[in-house]
Amino acid sequence: MQQTEQAKKQYQKMVERASPGSRTFANSLKAFVVGGLICDVGQLIRNLLLKGGVSEDHTAIYTAVILVFLGVLLTGLGVYDKIGKFAGAGSVVPITGFANSVAAPAIEYKKEGYVLGVGAKMFLVAGPVIVYGTLAATVVGLIYYLVK
Amino acid sequence: MDYLKAFLVGGLMCVVGQILIDRTKITPARILVLFVVLGCLLGGLGVYGKLVDFAGAGATVPLPGFGYAMSKSVMAEVDKNGLIGVETGAFKAMAGGVTAAVLFSFLASLVFSAKAK
Amino acid sequence: MYKNAGKQTLIFGNDGDPASAPRITACASIVGPKEGEGPLGRDFDVVSQDIMFGKDTWEKAESEVARQAVEMAANKAGLRLEDIRFVLAGDLLNQCIGSSFGMRAVGRPFFGLFGACSTFGEALVLGAALVDGGWADHVISSASSHFCSAEKTFRFPLELGTQRTPTASWTVTGDGAAVVSAFGDGPRITAATAGKIVDMGIKDVSNMGAAMAPAVADTLTRHFADMNAGPDHYDVIATGDLGRIGKELLIELMFKEGYDLTKNFTDCGVEIYGPEQDAHAGGSGCACAAVTFSGHFYKKLTSGKIGKMLLVPTGALMNQTTAMQGESIPSIAHAVRIEGMQITDNR
Numbered sequence: 181m182q183q184t185e186q187a188k189k190q191y192q193k194m195v196e197r198a199s200p201g202s203r204t205f206a207n208s209l210k211a212f213v214v215g216g217l218i219c220d221v222g223q224l225i226r227n228l229l230l231k232g233g234v235s236e237d238h239t240a241i242y243t244a245v246i247l248v249f250l251g252v253l254l255t256g257l258g259v260y261d262k263i264g265k266f267a268g269a270g271s272v273v274p275i276t277g278f279a280n281s282v283a284a285p286a287i288e289y290k291k292e293g294y295v296l297g298v299g300a301k302m303f304l305v306a307g308p309v310i311v312y313g314t315l316a317a318t319v320v321g322l323i324y325y326l327v328k
Numbered sequence: 329m330d331y332l333k334a335f336l337v338g339g340l341m342c343v344v345g346q347i348l349i350d351r352t353k354i355t356p357a358r359i360l361v362l363f364v365v366l367g368c369l370l371g372g373l374g375v376y377g378k379l380v381d382f383a384g385a386g387a388t389v390p391l392p393g394f395g396y397a398m399s400k401s402v403m404a405e406v407d408k409n410g411l412i413g414v415e416t417g418a419f420k421a422m423a424g425g426v427t428a429a430v431l432f433s434f435l436a437s438l439v440f441s442a443k444a445k
Numbered sequence: 446m447y448k449n450a451g452k453q454t455l456i457f458g459n460d461g462d463p464a465s466a467p468r469i470t471a472c473a474s475i476v477g478p479k480e481g482e483g484p485l486g487r488d489f490d491v492v493s494q495d496i497m498f499g500k501d502t503w504e505k506a507e508s509e510v511a512r513q514a515v516e517m518a519a520n521k522a523g524l525r526l527e528d529i530r531f532v533l534a535g536d537l538l539n540q541c542i543g544s545s546f547g548m549r550a551v552g553r554p555f556f557g558l559f560g561a562c563s564t565f566g567e568a569l570v571l572g573a574a575l576v577d578g579g580w581a582d583h584v585i586s587s588a589s590s591h592f593c594s595a596e597k598t599f600r601f602p603l604e605l606g607t608q609r610t611p612t613a614s615w616t617v618t619g620d621g622a623a624v625v626s627a628f629g630d631g632p633r634i635t636a637a638t639a640g641k642i643v644d645m646g647i648k649d650v651s652n653m654g655a656a657m658a659p660a661v662a663d664t665l666t667r668h669f670a671d672m673n674a675g676p677d678h679y680d681v682i683a684t685g686d687l688g689r690i691g692k693e694l695l696i697e698l699m700f701k702e703g704y705d706l707t708k709n710f711t712d713c714g715v716e717i718y719g720p721e722q723d724a725h726a727g728g729s730g731c732a733c734a735a736v737t738f739s740g741h742f743y744k745k746l747t748s749g750k751i752g753k754m755l756l757v758p759t760g761a762l763m764n765q766t767t768a769m770q771g772e773s774i775p776s777i778a779h780a781v782r783i784e785g786m787q788i789t790d791n792r
Contacts, residue, residue: 181643181645181659181660181662181663181666183643183644183645187645188645188646189646191645191646191647191659192645192646192647194694194697195647195652195655195690195694198655198690198693198694198697199611199612199652199655199690200611200612200690201350201351201611202349202350202351202608202610202611203350204346204347204350204351207346207350207608208343208346208347208350211339211342211343211345211346212339212340212342212343213339214342215338215339215341215342215343215390216334216335216336216338216339216342216386217335218338218389219334219335219337219338219339219383219385219386219389219390220331220334220335220338220385222334222338222385222388222389223330223331223334223384223385223386224331225385226384226385227330240388240397241423241424241425242424243385243388243389244424244425244428245424245425245428247389248425248428248429248432249428249432252429252432252433252435252436253432253436255436255440255604255606256436256439256440256604257440258440258443258604260604260606261445261603261604261605261606261607262606263606264605264606264607264608265606265607265608265609267342267606268345268346268349268350268608269342269343269344269345269346269348269349269356269359270339270342270346271606272342272345272356272360272606272607273341273342273345273360273363273390273391274338274342274389274390274391275389275390275391275393275394275425276389277360277391277606278360278391278394278425278429279428279429279432279433280604280605280606281360281605282429282430282433283429283432283433283436283437283604284442284601284602284603284604284605284606285602285605286433286434286436286437287433287436287437287440287441287442287602287604288442288597288602288603288604289602290437290438290441291501291502294437298434298437302430302433302434304602305357305601305602305605306429308357308358308360308361309360309361309364309391309394310422310426312361312364312365313364313365313368313394313395313398313418313422314398314418314419314422316364316365316368316369316395316398316399317368317395317398317399317401317402317417317418317421318402318414318415318418320368320369320371320372320398320399320402320403321399321402321403321405321406321413321414321417321418322414323372324372324402324403324406325406325410325411325413325414328406328407349608356607442593442602442603442604443603443604444477444496444497444592444593444603445592445593445603
């Protein structure tokens, strides 16, 4: 087997031809419906809380907490990964997906103990979101402070 | 009506994520990072806030909403406390969601085990 | 006494006499529920409905199935464990703990092997060499993998809601073990071609068939040249876990080399799961070739349905760190020539 750069490039092309792409249209439709429905659940919780006289600021926090709870619960019950298999980004992008990405390693790594397993691995997947979200917010805050 | 708007906007954000996953070589983890950072920057520019006014949960429940909440909070903290707000704003916004994720995930790890597929 | 052919091929048996070559006197195959539901489900010795094999972690489960298969193989060959001179086994987990932890209860001299999913081929070649060289009357060559422990080692926690791409494969849960003996009845291991590491620059860890196909093409063309024989020489050529995409790519690569693989070529990863089982490109993992050979092809060889076969287990030699560092996937394939009961000399 020739392993020259040229042969590698040719082979890459051959692989691209032979490998079926994801069915983006069908996947997107499923992501749209499931993602939209999860947001509607959020809207429902929000509307109920507001109706119950909870303040706007607290409503946002309660809504997040309740959705996170639901995401973690469905993960623990072994349901969320099935939703994810069907919905793809539809169940990854909403905050319930964030909850899933925290709960899944927590449950998986409990066999390695509660400190170095659950404790250390809990943010294995979600960690980058918090790191870069925090950095971006710091940049925004700094600029805002300077231009205000 | 707000349910329709939430459904459409939230659903469309997921569609963008799906297309990025399927059609580009960007991994899902990187797409999530991208979404949060984008939400945060758009929040800083005041754009995302308008989307939230329009779509409600449709804009706050998807991950860019998480970034938006951080930027909103960091600016509010700067208004209140000056420079120190840059350091405290982001985590204040996350406090509820992340604490909930830690608490419930820890409890879940006590109760549940990973199931074979 | 000639033991070599061409550049990379080992010839077994006294002076190349296939009748005296090492033989596979028994095979054991134990699989999990999903493999049991597949098209080969009835061929396996044991289909466990419990994917944990009675243990409380994925890793222990894999070690347990490895231990059970090795003991069952010895038992089926009518041997006690003490009769087994060496055990050669490998798996996919870090530092090969699937095998070593399983084998600590077996109490026989042990060689832990790593060739990723080609490990069963590696174990058969080295086992046959030990037997043919006179260092052992009986060895066991074995390889295991477990879907859950492999996901944890190479991908994500199981409960994470992700979608698999169409090119992704499904790690086979189970262990296949073969007793290779100096005497007794069974199909002979008459030759083997050791593979080189080939890397054609594929980086997608969800498309391992594409990464591995060139390594198979390299080994196969070498084998055909060394043995002065083409694909027609075999009733079946079976690769380990190329899957549907890798299989098509190999046919194309071999066509360019002037060989026609469309007639007698299949892939264990394509055979082991049905299209409705949602395994995408097919099965993979060390156990894929190991259980498909031990459960399916071995029975065909002993019953005479197949005369000669070339088993080519295939391995993608990356880990999670190299993937994160953006490295391409080096791959390997070893070809093992196995001939049924009716030995004819046509060399």
